[in-house]
Amino acid sequence: MFAHPAIETTVLTKVYGSGHTEVVAMRDATLCVEPGQCAALIGPSGAGKSTFLTAVGLINPPTAGQIRIAGQLVMDGPRALTDPRRFRRQHIGYVTQKANLVGFLTARENVELAMRLNGVSASPARRRALELLDYLGVRERADGYPPELSGGEQQRVAIARALANRPGVVLADEPTAALDGHRGRQVMELFQKVAHEQGAGIIVVTHDQRALDVFDVIYEMEDGVIRRGSARAAEAALAGASDGGSGST
Amino acid sequence: MNLASRDIRHNLGRFALTTLGIGTLLMIVMGMGGIYRGLIFEATMLVDEVGADLWIVQRATRGPFAEISRVPQTMVDRVAAVPGVEQARQFVYHTVQRERDGKPLRMAVLGLDWPVDKGAWLPLVAGRALAQNHFEMIADRVLKLPLGERLRLGKETYTVVGLTQGMTDTSGNGFAFFTVQDAQAVQFDRPGEAIRLERAAREARTGTVDIGKTQPALLERAGGPAAGIPVLPPREISAVIARVAPGADDSAIVSTLSGWADVTVYRREAENDLLLLGVVEKARRQLGLFRVLLTIVSGIIMALILYTLTLDKLHDIALLKLIGAPNRTILGLILQQALAMGALGYGIAYLLGLRLFPLFPRRVVLTSDDLVQLAVVVGGISVLASLLGIWKALRVQPNVALMG
Numbered sequence: 001m002f003a004h005p006a007i008e009t010t011v012l013t014k015v016y017g018s019g020h021t022e023v024v025a026m027r028d029a030t031l032c033v034e035p036g037q038c039a040a041l042i043g044p045s046g047a048g049k050s051t052f053l054t055a056v057g058l059i060n061p062p063t064a065g066q067i068r069i070a071g072q073l074v075m076d077g078p079r080a081l082t083d084p085r086r087f088r089r090q091h092i093g094y095v096t097q098k099a100n101l102v103g104f105l106t107a108r109e110n111v112e113l114a115m116r117l118n119g120v121s122a123s124p125a126r127r128r129a130l131e132l133l134d135y136l137g138v139r140e141r142a143d144g145y146p147p148e149l150s151g152g153e154q155q156r157v158a159i160a161r162a163l164a165n166r167p168g169v170v171l172a173d174e175p176t177a178a179l180d181g182h183r184g185r186q187v188m189e190l191f192q193k194v195a196h197e198q199g200a201g202i203i204v205v206t207h208d209q210r211a212l213d214v215f216d217v218i219y220e221m222e223d224g225v226i227r228r229g230s231a232r233a234a235e236a237a238l239a240g241a242s243d244g245g246s247g248s249t
Numbered sequence: 250m251n252l253a254s255r256d257i258r259h260n261l262g263r264f265a266l267t268t269l270g271i272g273t274l275l276m277i278v279m280g281m282g283g284i285y286r287g288l289i290f291e292a293t294m295l296v297d298e299v300g301a302d303l304w305i306v307q308r309a310t311r312g313p314f315a316e317i318s319r320v321p322q323t324m325v326d327r328v329a330a331v332p333g334v335e336q337a338r339q340f341v342y343h344t345v346q347r348e349r350d351g352k353p354l355r356m357a358v359l360g361l362d363w364p365v366d367k368g369a370w371l372p373l374v375a376g377r378a379l380a381q382n383h384f385e386m387i388a389d390r391v392l393k394l395p396l397g398e399r400l401r402l403g404k405e406t407y408t409v410v411g412l413t414q415g416m417t418d419t420s421g422n423g424f425a426f427f428t429v430q431d432a433q434a435v436q437f438d439r440p441g442e443a444i445r446l447e448r449a450a451r452e453a454r455t456g457t458v459d460i461g462k463t464q465p466a467l468l469e470r471a472g473g474p475a476a477g478i479p480v481l482p483p484r485e486i487s488a489v490i491a492r493v494a495p496g497a498d499d500s501a502i503v504s505t506l507s508g509w510a511d512v513t514v515y516r517r518e519a520e521n522d523l524l525l526l527g528v529v530e531k532a533r534r535q536l537g538l539f540r541v542l543l544t545i546v547s548g549i550i551m552a553l554i555l556y557t558l559t560l561d562k563l564h565d566i567a568l569l570k571l572i573g574a575p576n577r578t579i580l581g582l583i584l585q586q587a588l589a590m591g592a593l594g595y596g597i598a599y600l601l602g603l604r605l606f607p608l609f610p611r612r613v614v615l616t617s618d619d620l621v622q623l624a625v626v627v628g629g630i631s632v633l634a635s636l637l638g639i640w641k642a643l644r645v646q647p648n649v650a651l652m653g
Binding site: 085090104109112145 | 250252255256258259260562564565568569570571572573574575578647650651
């Protein structure tokens with residue numbers, strides 16, 4: 001159906017330190033997310049999920065392996081084959097575990113900024129920012145600064161920002177951690193909708209068992225290794241995870 | 250979207266206070282420059298205002314402003330007789346300190362050669378020039394003597410008939426203008442007892458020599474007023490100032506006057522140089538040095554402030570990188586804030602200076618050249634000061650934003 005996968009990683013490996021202090025955070029992580037596919041990445045804390053996500057987000061380069069986004073080889077080992085920041089700006093929406101908003105900008109400006117950096121002019125950027133905030137239920141807080149918003153409101157603004165440029169790839173690290181169950185499910189459904197309607201490839205690191213059914217595919221990660229799983233297997237894996245932590249390293 | 254203005258808007262109080270601090274610092278830098286210029290202005294102002302082409306002073310001295318210079322009053326006639334001299338005037342200058350209303354009153358006394366010079370060239374802001382040979386004075390406003398004020402100096406009382414503005418000597422003392430005769434009276438005023446003792450001593454000395462013993466009339470004259478003794482010289486003046494006739498060869502006049510064994514002659518430029526290089530040079534250099542140091546200190550303080558402001562924003566900067574902001578956006582954020590801080594600080598410095606500098610005891614002269622120069626320096630400092638913050642901002646990694 002599509003010429004290229006939205007996200008394709010090949011034997012990604014990340015090693016921190018060397019010698020006695022060497023830690024392998026990710027080993028031969030291979031994964032493929034097609035355009036229009038919404039994938040969940042689950043696993044216990046310390047499994048390497050966040051390391052994987054930051055590598056795909058061109059934030060933290062892998063030690064070895066390759067990353068292709070929309071068929072374009074962007075990372076070959078630790079070497080970036082494109083300007084990571086520009087590529088991220090144009091093609092990747094990133095939602096961090098904790099809501100990360102620019103402190104001196106209002107909620108609307110935070111969303112608008114992502115588009116302005118991408119060359120969208122002020123008026124359409126403002127209009128879309130308000131639409132997204134409205135869709136995520138925080139329109140009335142558009143002029144509030146991050147410290148004036150609740151954790152959940154901040155997270156929804158961060159999601160709006162990630163979706164602002166209609167990116168081909170969305171990476172979300174525990175995006176619903178600060179949301180209640182209902183709102184969390186709404187957000188997951190939003191990701192699914194974005195994937196299906198915009199043809200974006202989406203990877204969501206999550207521990208939220210209630211929303212696993214919305215994902216098209218589920219990957220499990222343990223000890224730095226990725227395995228393709230199922231919703232049922234994932235639920236079982238999550239139920240067995242006793243630490244209850246965020247799962248992000 | 251201008252991030253710098255958004256950040257300033259969000260942290261307006263802190264930015265305003267910081268800018269006010271920088272503005273105050275820049276006002277001091279501006280003030281030091283103004284005092285530096287004021288010193289030069291005060292040093293050369295009188296020489297320029299008097300309008301004399303030549304200064305004839307006591308031989309081997311540097312003129313009345315640098316040291317004591319004494320020439321006989323008759324010198325004015327000798328100079329006036331030199332071909333090419335249009336006008337020669339007596340010049341008396343000295344500094345006195347008296348007490349008025351329990352406070353010290355220090356003034357630079359300058360004698361005007363009545364009736365040739367009644368002070369018409371003075372920049373009067375109130376009152377009039379001198380109208381009589383005695384008991385009138387023109388005072389500068391810095392002396393805080395109101396028009397009509399009667400001031401007792403020595404044995405006489407002088408009435409303030411005119412006021413000038415900004416006429417001060419190299420030490421910042423206001424000028425008081427009298428006729429030469431009154432200026433000398435103020436200068437050579439001695440208590441009656443001292444005069445009586447001197448007359449008695451003179452009479453005693455004369456009585457010990459043959460001529461005194463044999464000529465009682467001489468002995469009697471010796472105990473009388475000094476003005477009645479022909480062998481005693483009249484009061485001396487500080488210098489003679491001369492104006493060269495239009496078309497006359499001033500080199501020839503200088504050559505003639507230089508041939509006289511009892512005087513030294515300076516052209517106006519040379520007299521100015523003597524004042525600048527001799528009287529105020531050290532103060533001028535010290536002020537200049539202090540100004541440079543203050544500018545450097547301002548730069549360091551601005552750099553530290555901008556660096557601290559950048560440190561406070563490191564997480565935001567990392568986040569900007571995470572969402573793909575290019576370096577120029579981040580650079581612009583810091584640089585624009587630095588320039589805004591510098592520009593507003595400069596504006597505050599200027600406005601504060603306009604209000605405060607007139608209250609300074611010494612003259613502060615703000616020239617357009619100096620203001621433009623300082624504006625350029627502040628712009629340069631702003632850019633340089635932001636480099637430290639920019640360096641820090643460019644080093645921060647986007648994953649810092651993920652650390653919460």
